Amino acid sequence: MLIDSAGKPRDLSGITSDLTAEALAEGLLDRLRVLDPESLPTLDLPDGRYGPCVANVGKIICVGLNYTDHAAEVGLPLPAEPTIFMKGCRPTGANDPVRLPRDAAKGDWEVELGIVIGKGGMYVSEDAADEHIAGYCLFNDLTERSFQMEHGGQWTKGKSFPGFALMGPWLVTRDELGDPQALGIWLEVNGHRYQDGTTSNLVFGVRQIVSYLSQFYALEPGDLIVTGTPAGVGLGHKPPVFLKPGDTIRLGIDGLGEQEQQVFAWEG
Secondary structure (H helix, E strand, O other): OEEOOOOOEEOOOOOOOOOEHHHHHOOHHHHHHOOOHHHOOEOOOOOOOOOOOOEOOOOEEEEEOOEHHHHHHOOOOOOOOOEEEEOOOOOEEOOOOEEOOOOOOOEEOOEEEEEEEOOOEOOOOHHHHHHHEEEEEEEEEOEEHHHHHOOOOOOHHHHOOOOOEEEOOOOEEHHHHOOOOOOEEEEEEOOEEEEEEEHHHEOOOHHHHHHHHOOOOOEOOOOEEEOOOOOOOHHHOOOOOOOOOOOEEEEEEOOOEEEEEEEEOOOO
16 A cells, blocks of 8 residues: 555555565565556555554664663663664554563553665665665564563563564655654653654664664665664653553654554463
8 A cells, every 4th residue: 555645545456465575675666656656546445454564574673772861761871882682573563452461560662763674785884874775664662671671681582572563554765754863753651641752862873773783784675673762661750650451552753653552461
């Protein structure tokens, strides 16, 4: 599905079966740039589920402590280099329900700007980084803090529970979004706004992150890089505030749409 300049959904099924990592690698976005959206049939969308805005995502690479205000709220110094960890679960749709882990105690939220890689490579310079970016999306990097911080080892175990990677609703190409570091970014729980920041507070900017990661990873089409969260996570409050069954999460970034999730207890 493509959204035209008037906000109408257009049917892409005659162009591609889905927006996948493979389609990005095969130049799908280049074909869409020269397409007249009005040549595509309009869609009458029923109320239903929206899946992740890119199917078959490869790696999910996360950058931690990447907002100046977030590092301050958790009492940690700004890193000299990006703090990197992996997220070991598959993305789910923007408004999918969230189930907390069994015996969860410290479920937390993190609204983040996601970068979708469209062109692979290694040793990418900052000047060339934009060429490797397909676009951007909204992402909720849910975390079980007790798993992350109280069980030793790396952060990944607190980040990787099924359903803890909510992606979309839209992939917005870099030419459509404009400056990714001048965007309002926010999150609410039960109508209370806990996070209300701006991507201008990123410690390491988008081009820096893409270039830096390409020194260690072979970036591939469909990889997702999530760039950190601003102040206002549950852990940062005094006393901390954590998710519980029955909560409603809403979040958004300027130009990238909104998400809404209902929180449930683990069953089984």
